[in-house]
Amino acid sequence: MTAHPSITTLDSAAASFTGKRFVIPASDPLRLDSGVELGPVTVAYQTYGTLNAEKSNGILVCHALTGDHFVADRHPVTGKPGWWEAIVGPGKLLDTDRYFIVCANVLGGCMGTTGPKDLDPATGQPYGLAFPVITIGDMVKAQARLIDHLGIDKLFCVIGGSMGGMQVLEWCSAYPERVFAAVPVATSYRHSAQNIAFHEVGRQAIMADPQWNGGAYQAAGTQPQRGLAVARMAAHITYLSETALHRKFGRKLQDRAQLSYGFDADFQVESYLRHQGSTFVDRFDANSYLYITRAMDYFDLQAEHGGSLAAAFEGTKTRFCVVSFTSDWLFPTSESRALVHALNAAAANVSFVEIVSDKGHDAFLLDEPEFHAVLGGFLNGAAEHRGLKFK
Amino acid sequence: MTGPLPLAAQGRPRASIRVDLQAIAEMIEPGSRVLDIGCGDGALLDYLAHEKNVDARGIEISQAGVNACVAQGLSVVQGDADTDLKDYPTRGFDYAILSQTLQATWDPKAVLEHLVRISRRAIVSFPNFGVWHVRLRLLFGGKMPVTGTLTSAWYETPNIHLCTLDDFVDLCRALDVTIEQAMVLDSVGRPKGLQAPGRLANLLGEQGLFVLTRGG
Numbered sequence: 001m002t003a004h005p006s007i008t009t010l011d012s013a014a015a016s017f018t019g020k021r022f023v024i025p026a027s028d029p030l031r032l033d034s035g036v037e038l039g040p041v042t043v044a045y046q047t048y049g050t051l052n053a054e055k056s057n058g059i060l061v062c063h064a065l066t067g068d069h070f071v072a073d074r075h076p077v078t079g080k081p082g083w084w085e086a087i088v089g090p091g092k093l094l095d096t097d098r099y100f101i102v103c104a105n106v107l108g109g110c111m112g113t114t115g116p117k118d119l120d121p122a123t124g125q126p127y128g129l130a131f132p133v134i135t136i137g138d139m140v141k142a143q144a145r146l147i148d149h150l151g152i153d154k155l156f157c158v159i160g161g162s163m164g165g166m167q168v169l170e171w172c173s174a175y176p177e178r179v180f181a182a183v184p185v186a187t188s189y190r191h192s193a194q195n196i197a198f199h200e201v202g203r204q205a206i207m208a209d210p211q212w213n214g215g216a217y218q219a220a221g222t223q224p225q226r227g228l229a230v231a232r233m234a235a236h237i238t239y240l241s242e243t244a245l246h247r248k249f250g251r252k253l254q255d256r257a258q259l260s261y262g263f264d265a266d267f268q269v270e271s272y273l274r275h276q277g278s279t280f281v282d283r284f285d286a287n288s289y290l291y292i293t294r295a296m297d298y299f300d301l302q303a304e305h306g307g308s309l310a311a312a313f314e315g316t317k318t319r320f321c322v323v324s325f326t327s328d329w330l331f332p333t334s335e336s337r338a339l340v341h342a343l344n345a346a347a348a349n350v351s352f353v354e355i356v357s358d359k360g361h362d363a364f365l366l367d368e369p370e371f372h373a374v375l376g377g378f379l380n381g382a383a384e385h386r387g388l389k390f391k
Numbered sequence: 392m393t394g395p396l397p398l399a400a401q402g403r404p405r406a407s408i409r410v411d412l413q414a415i416a417e418m419i420e421p422g423s424r425v426l427d428i429g430c431g432d433g434a435l436l437d438y439l440a441h442e443k444n445v446d447a448r449g450i451e452i453s454q455a456g457v458n459a460c461v462a463q464g465l466s467v468v469q470g471d472a473d474t475d476l477k478d479y480p481t482r483g484f485d486y487a488i489l490s491q492t493l494q495a496t497w498d499p500k501a502v503l504e505h506l507v508r509i510s511r512r513a514i515v516s517f518p519n520f521g522v523w524h525v526r527l528r529l530l531f532g533g534k535m536p537v538t539g540t541l542t543s544a545w546y547e548t549p550n551i552h553l554c555t556l557d558d559f560v561d562l563c564r565a566l567d568v569t570i571e572q573a574m575v576l577d578s579v580g581r582p583k584g585l586q587a588p589g590r591l592a593n594l595l596g597e598q599g600l601f602v603l604t605r606g607g
Binding site: 319321341342344345346349350351352353354355356373378380381384 | 462
């Protein structure tokens with residue numbers, strides 16, 4: 001089987017995508033949590049708006065597992081609108097007329113930042129599984145180097161949902177003096193056993209695909225498309241809710257009047273999931289999926305601080321706004337509540353809202369007016385405290 | 392809401408607040424750290440943050456109330472006085488305010504102990520079940536009193552632990568809590584010039600307002 005043409009596109013085109021690049025040099029490499037030193041590392045990022053003279057209006061947006069830095073740009077592979085265009089743009093909540101918005105593709109990603117599909121300078125071959133295992137902390141270290149490079153000492157806000165929210169919490173714990181306000185959305189301070197379990201299903205699906213070739217599929221000229229698609233299908237279920245799935249599809253049949261008595265996609269929900277899987281492989285690298293899911297699994301701020309989550313935020317001056325959604329069973333409200341209790345114990349300035357929504361985990365990406373009203377109020381209040389003046 | 396409010400709109404003068412909240416606000420020193428437990432729509436927090444430059448935080452049990460507060464830029468979490476005060480560090484606040492909420496908690500004694508632990512001064516207000524007309528209603532009407540302050544029938548009231556001012560004073564004594572200041576308020580929350588605590592205050596006050604501390 002030859003390589004899928006669009007995957008070849010992703011391989012060769014990631015370097016030429018629009019957006020900005022910053023290189024962490026080999027002479028001053030990233031020191032990863034595993035002990036490995038990694039460099040050079042390219043960080044692909046995008047910015048919107050203008051940094052003010054005081055450099056006090058910077059907002060870092062952290063993307064989720066399969067997201068990228070094209071927050072408010074047309075996606076270079078799929079052609080779809082940016083993943084958070086609902087709230088990022090001129091006059092929107094993250095108002096690019098007021099704020100300087102930065103978003104970077106995470107370390108280990110496949111949209112321009114150095115990841116397993118890039119060439120290992122030591123061998124001249126794609127890293128594949130020679131890429132070091134990375135953590136949420138490592139992703140944030142790479143972002144911090146970028147923020148240094150942009151000349152920003154203290155970010156006005158760090159915001160993100162899901163894995164992006166993990167990065168927000170990591171920022172607040174690792175660089176408390178650099179974050180004025182933080183908005184962790186639909187996230188947790190640690191990945192639960194259930195979430196690790198779902199990730200393991202996805203990874204096993206990829207690794208069980210013969211086209212994966214022990215991770216060296218680029219050299220072999222193959223792509224584990226089936227495995228990656230199944231991983232995406234399983235994961236996609238966890239991003240929705242039973243109510244949302246039932247409302248959207250029920251038991252409706254796909255392009256047929258009766259059951260086929262076979263294993264074709266009889267049901268609309270099957271067809272939908274197959275579509276989600278097959279389009280995902282056009283824009284995502286299978287090894288990146290392994291590495292990034294692993295980073296989420298390893299995340300546990302509580303364990304990193306001797307079993308006390310409050311210790312992760314001791315003495316923090318950051319203003320927090322923690323947001324969860326009622327139907328999110330991947331990162332349920334109970335996780336956010338535990339985080340809020342720890343922040344209270346650290347005497348942190350914290351707001352916590354649970355938004356009523358039946359759209360599941362993905363609600364944070366969708367049009368949720370109450371979430372947006374709360375976020376707008378929080379940002380305005382924080383801007384006032386930060387002394388930001390807008391025209 | 393389609394976008395952020397212009398900052399100019401945030402500098403608007405604060406609307407006047409309820410009279411009993413005004414009495415509480417006057418006790419708060421500017422620039423202090425305040426936790427308002429049961430902050431409702433955030434009126435007191437908003438007033439303190441903007442008029443007294445207070446680091447104002449709130450806890451509110453209703454999610455709708457919390458969302459409304461946060462949408463105004465206030466720091467409020469969804470939580471319950473009965474279960475969530477234990478998380479807060481000792482002396483984390485200059486003031487902990489519990490306004491018209493103590494009588495609705497499951498365990499007022501534990502709540503009171505947490506209040507004086509987490510703050511230097513606890514400010515507590517509650518309806519006085521010993522006020523003369525409540526006594527008369529029970530004595531002559533023979534039914535649970537429904538008044539301007541106690542507005543619900545017995546089967547739907549959130550007030551499960553009503554007490555008189557004297558009952559409250561007894562509890563403070565039992566818990567070794569010092570009453571630094573006490574006043575009684577009339578039915579709309581205006582302070583009444585009565586010696587409090589005391590027998591006359593317990594008979595004539597619609598509400599009690601106490602400032603409490605515990606040494607150590």
